[in-house]
Amino acid sequence: MKPVDFRYSRPGTIPEAIELLNEGAGGAKIMAGGQSLGPMLNLRLAQPEQIVDITAIPALTMVTEERDAVVFGACITHAAFEDGRVPDPANGFLRRVAGGIAYRAVRNRGTIGGSLVHADPAADWITTLTALDAELIVATAQGERRVALEAFMMMAFGVHLDDGEFLAGIRIRKFSPAARFGYYKFCRKRGEFAEAMAAVVIDPALNIYRGVIGATQSRPLVLDDIRDLLRGGGESSAPNGAALARARDRVADLGIDDDPITDAMHGNAFARALEQVIA
Incomplete structure (x- = not known):
């Protein structure tokens, strides 16, 4: 067609x-x-x-360094992150995530902002940037407004944008050198959309212990403090079955109908993400 x-x-x-x-x-x-x-x-x-x-707008491909954050233009490509052509305030995490998105041809053209606005629950940036607690800069007729990514996505393929607005930038805080990041996704074939995914961010210097479960039927599921989901309650211990059971209970407490942890693949993704961070 x-x-x-x-x-x-x-x-x-x-x-x-x-x-x-x-x-x-x-x-x-x-x-x-x-x-x-x-x-x-x-x-x-x-x-x-x-x-x-909007690809001819110079401001949308610019990178602005702030004292405690980096602001990325919405039209920066996945390949720019993968190739290290832009700063990485998450100690190489953005580069690793970008390198696993679809195929190189897609990464050459696809943009970080386009992915977020498309709001496919199985897309990489939605889950990982939610874990990083990214803030979005939305261009409006009055100037701009800012919204947390966690509140930006309302449902699968649905975001909080009014007519006459579009995503102009993504602000990501600078993490400490001690910060650790985990991301794991399950795909039946490399390059395909994930059937299960999870991301974990631990930065004791910023008091961040955040976990996010993606590839749901709607928004990512956010666990703001995952310390009690780790064996022994410490960030240096490995997760076990009891940790996943506690995670299941936490998801139920969120009041969201679909519980991906009950599915073996999703539970596996969450465990793998935890392991990558705390190993």
Whole structure:
């Protein structure tokens, strides 16, 4: 199949892009890398009246260093992270995650912002950046607003963006040299979307002991403090069956219907992520 007819615009500034979105009155669609939107257009799952290509906006490919964080433009590609062409405030974790996304051809074109806005629960950045407690910078007609990634994704393929808004940047805190990160995903074939995934971040210097379970049927499941899920209650111990049972109880306490830990693959992913951090 081929896409329906649509108008194509490639603005050079954020205000121009917002103006085009507002003129579209809900019928305009943002395009960045196009690795998700392209197939959706061809299958006519998306039928916008206008495409607003934001890849010509210089601010969206910039990196800004702050005292305690790094802000990445939403149009920075996965390959830029994989190749180390941008800073990594998570001590190499971003580079490792990016290198496992799909295939190199996809990583060359796909963008970090596009992945987050697409909000596929099985995508890598949604889970791992939620574990890092990333903050998103949303461009609006009034300037910008900021929202935690954890609150940005509302459901599978649904995010908190109003008409006339788009994701402009991702702010990630700088972690201490002692921070440790774990990420594990289960795929039947390398490059495919994960059927199970989990990420763990432990940084005693910042008092962060955070776990996230992804590849659910909705938003990632966030465990803000996983210290009690470790054998003996310490970050230097390995997880065991009792730890996973406690994790299952914690997920039930979140009031979310789907409990991926009851599935062997998801439980395995969570255990592997813990092991990578605390080994």
